[in-house]
Amino acid sequence: MSVLSFAAISQKLSLSRRLFLGGSLAATALPAAARAQEAAPSANLGARQLPARTLPVPSTVSEGLQAVIAEPYPPGWNALPADAAAWKSLAVKSAAGAAPAIAAIRQHFGLTVEQTKMGGVPVFVITPQEIAPENRDRLFVHLHGGGYVLFPGEAGAGEGMLMAGYGRCKVVSIDYRMAPDFPYPAALDDVMAVWGVLLAAYNPRKMAIFGTSAGGALTLAAILRAKAEGLALPGAIAPGSPVADLTWSGDSIMANAFVDNALVSRRSWANAAGALYAGQNDPRDPMISPIFGDFTGFPPAILTSGTRDLLLSDTVRAHRKLRKAGVPAALQVLEGQSHAQYLSPFLPETEDAFDEIMQFFNKHLA
Amino acid sequence: MSVLSFAAISQKLSLSRRLFLGGSLAATALPAAARAQEAAPSANLGARQLPARTLPVPSTVSEGLQAVIAEPYPPGWNALPADAAAWKSLAVKSAAGAAPAIAAIRQHFGLTVEQTKMGGVPVFVITPQEIAPENRDRLFVHLHGGGYVLFPGEAGAGEGMLMAGYGRCKVVSIDYRMAPDFPYPAALDDVMAVWGVLLAAYNPRKMAIFGTSAGGALTLAAILRAKAEGLALPGAIAPGSPVADLTWSGDSIMANAFVDNALVSRRSWANAAGALYAGQNDPRDPMISPIFGDFTGFPPAILTSGTRDLLLSDTVRAHRKLRKAGVPAALQVLEGQSHAQYLSPFLPETEDAFDEIMQFFNKHLA
Numbered sequence: 092m093s094v095l096s097f098a099a100i101s102q103k104l105s106l107s108r109r110l111f112l113g114g115s116l117a118a119t120a121l122p123a124a125a126r127a128q129e130a131a132p133s134a135n136l137g138a139r140q141l142p143a144r145t146l147p148v149p150s151t152v153s154e155g156l157q158a159v160i161a162e163p164y165p166p167g168w169n170a171l172p173a174d175a176a177a178w179k180s181l182a183v184k185s186a187a188g189a190a191p192a193i194a195a196i197r198q199h200f201g202l203t204v205e206q207t208k209m210g211g212v213p214v215f216v217i218t219p220q221e222i223a224p225e226n227r228d229r230l231f232v233h234l235h236g237g238g239y240v241l242f243p244g245e246a247g248a249g250e251g252m253l254m255a256g257y258g259r260c261k262v263v264s265i266d267y268r269m270a271p272d273f274p275y276p277a278a279l280d281d282v283m284a285v286w287g288v289l290l291a292a293y294n295p296r297k298m299a300i301f302g303t304s305a306g307g308a309l310t311l312a313a314i315l316r317a318k319a320e321g322l323a324l325p326g327a328i329a330p331g332s333p334v335a336d337l338t339w340s341g342d343s344i345m346a347n348a349f350v351d352n353a354l355v356s357r358r359s360w361a362n363a364a365g366a367l368y369a370g371q372n373d374p375r376d377p378m379i380s381p382i383f384g385d386f387t388g389f390p391p392a393i394l395t396s397g398t399r400d401l402l403l404s405d406t407v408r409a410h411r412k413l414r415k416a417g418v419p420a421a422l423q424v425l426e427g428q429s430h431a432q433y434l435s436p437f438l439p440e441t442e443d444a445f446d447e448i449m450q451f452f453n454k455h456l457a
Numbered sequence: 458m459s460v461l462s463f464a465a466i467s468q469k470l471s472l473s474r475r476l477f478l479g480g481s482l483a484a485t486a487l488p489a490a491a492r493a494q495e496a497a498p499s500a501n502l503g504a505r506q507l508p509a510r511t512l513p514v515p516s517t518v519s520e521g522l523q524a525v526i527a528e529p530y531p532p533g534w535n536a537l538p539a540d541a542a543a544w545k546s547l548a549v550k551s552a553a554g555a556a557p558a559i560a561a562i563r564q565h566f567g568l569t570v571e572q573t574k575m576g577g578v579p580v581f582v583i584t585p586q587e588i589a590p591e592n593r594d595r596l597f598v599h600l601h602g603g604g605y606v607l608f609p610g611e612a613g614a615g616e617g618m619l620m621a622g623y624g625r626c627k628v629v630s631i632d633y634r635m636a637p638d639f640p641y642p643a644a645l646d647d648v649m650a651v652w653g654v655l656l657a658a659y660n661p662r663k664m665a666i667f668g669t670s671a672g673g674a675l676t677l678a679a680i681l682r683a684k685a686e687g688l689a690l691p692g693a694i695a696p697g698s699p700v701a702d703l704t705w706s707g708d709s710i711m712a713n714a715f716v717d718n719a720l721v722s723r724r725s726w727a728n729a730a731g732a733l734y735a736g737q738n739d740p741r742d743p744m745i746s747p748i749f750g751d752f753t754g755f756p757p758a759i760l761t762s763g764t765r766d767l768l769l770s771d772t773v774r775a776h777r778k779l780r781k782a783g784v785p786a787a788l789q790v791l792e793g794q795s796h797a798q799y800l801s802p803f804l805p806e807t808e809d810a811f812d813e814i815m816q817f818f819n820k821h822l823a
Contacts (some may be wrong), residue, residue, distance in 0.1 A: 137524075139716070139718065140511055143507060146709060146712055148502075148503035148504065151707060152708075161503020340515065342517060345510075345515075346713075346716050351503065398709050398712060403790070404517065407791070408792055416807065423788065426707070427712075
C-alpha cells in the first residue's frame, strides 16, 4: 500500500482530521458540499469567509510592545505614489522620518558611525564602544529593508546599529542603489561588490550577512548569487521576515491581512515597491524571489518573524526549504508581532530577538 | 542613558516603526488619537477592528494539504455538551469516528499494535515492521491530544502510530484517564506512573516524550513534574501545538480565530474541555498550564505549529521561554496549517514534519 490515490487520501484525511484535531465531534459524514470541496480542491472552492471581528492587544507581551501592537495602521499605508518622482519623494521623507530614531539608537549604544565606500558602494561602518571578545575578528554585513525603495543613506542603517549595539560587534551596512531609478539587479550588484571587497580582508567564516524584509530577501539572494559565482559564503546568515516571494503567494499574505499593522495587506505600498524593483524581470527569478532558488549548501541561517507578520509564510517557507536542503536553520517567531516589529528599539523582546540571533552566530561563525 | 521612561520609549517606537517597517511613509506626526493610544496602551484602546474578508486556499502547499485547508469548520465545533454524560458520549463518538483512520495508518505502515498495561495504566505498544538501527535501544512515549476528554483507547494512538511508521521506532502511547470523570491530575498521574515503569527498563537519555495539543501540554507538564519529583528526564521532547495556557491568553487565540478550521475559535469545545480538565484547580497552575512553569533544565525540545494555528502563540511562547531558559529548542511552523494539521496522515508535509522531529531526536538522544 505504498501509493494512495488522491481520492483515497482525501477520504482518509477527512476521517483523520476528525480524529486528531478533535474538530468535528460527530461521527457522521461531512455534508455533501464539503465532500465536493474535498474532491476538487481549489482556491475558489475552499475559500473561507472570515467574519468581521475585534482583535485586542495581547497581555502576553511587554508594555512597550503592547504600545507597538496597539498602533493604528500607518497613515498612507495604501496610498501608492503615482510616478517615479513621487516614489523618490517618499524615499526622502522616509529618511527624514527615520532620522530621530537613528539618532536615538546611536546615542543609546554610544555607536560610532562612519560613512565610506567599498567597491564604489556607499556603506556605513558601525562600531560599538566595546566589541565582545568573540566578535573581535568578525564582521557583520547588514542589508536594510524598505521594499527596495525606502530608507536611503543612514536611515537604512538602523537595524545594523541595533546589531552593533546589542551584539557588541562591528557592522557594515550597505547603502545599495534602489528603485525606481535602479531596479534589479542594482541592489544585488552593490551587495556583491561590497562582499568581494570584504572577502579580501576577512575570513568569510567569520562574517555573517543579515537583514530584514527586503534586506532579508537580499540576504538570501546574495547567497544564491555567491553560489552561482563561486564566491566564498559567509559563516552564517540571518534573514528576517524576508520578502522571499514577490509573487505574494504565501498564505499569511491573506491570513494576516489587516491583522498586521505594519504592512497591513498586499494592497500596501510594499507590493508596488516590489514590482518596481523587479522591473521587466520575472518576479519568479530566484535572484528576485529567493524562495524559488536552490538552498543547497547555504550557510547556517536563523530566521525571525512574528505571529501577526504578513510575511510569516515567506519566513517559514524559507525555513522549511532550508531544512529540507539539509541546512542548519533556526526559526524564532515572536508573539503578537507584525512585520519587522522585532526591530523596535529598546523593547525587551527586541533585545531577546537580537540575543537569539547573536547566539546563533556565535555557534556557527568561526 | 541606561533607563528610558516608558513615554520616551513610546515616542521612539512610533518613530522607529516608521523607520524600519516602512509602514507610515509620511514624516508627519501621528494623529492625536493614535498618540493617545500609545500613551495609555490597553487591550481596549488598542483593539483592532478587522473587516470581513475572504481567505483563499494557498497554492504554496501540496494538493492533499490544500484539501485539508479547504475543509469547512467542523460540524458542531461550538456545540458544547450539556453535562458529563454528554461529554462521555462525545468521547465515544470521537473514538468511533477515528477508527477508520487508525486502521488505515496501521495498515499503511504495517504496524503491530499491542494493548497492555504499565504501572496499572493502559498503553498501546506500537512496533513498526523494521526499527531504524539508531532507534534500536530507544523508546518514544506518546501522549495524545483531544482536550483531555476525547479519543479514549486506540483512537488516541494515531499520532504515536505515525511516529512509529515515519520514524521507524517503537512507541508507547499512554491511554490516560480523562475528564469529566477524571480531571487534573489524573492524566498526569497516569503519565508519571508509566514513566516510572519505563525508567526501570530504559536509559532515560534514550527516550523521548512527544504529543500534540493536550498531549503537547502534558509533555511539558510531565517534565515539570519529573523535575519536581527528582526523576530522570527524557533525552528530548516534542510538544506539538501545546495547549500550554488554559487561560487562553495567547495572541493567536484571537488573531487566528476563524482562520483556523480545526479549533476555529476560543468558543469551541476545546475551551470547555480545558475547564473540565482543570476542574477546581487554578488554570494558572504550571502543571495545568505549563507556560507558567520554570523551563530551566528541560531536555532539548522541538515544537511544531502552523501559520493558521489557533495555538501558534502558545507554541512560540513556549519556544521562546525554553530558549530564554537556555534549552536547545527548535521550532517548525508549517505553511497554511491550522491546529494539529501536521498529523494528517500520508501528506508530504506530514512526512516532512515527522522527519524533522526525528532528526531532532537523533541529534539529541543517546
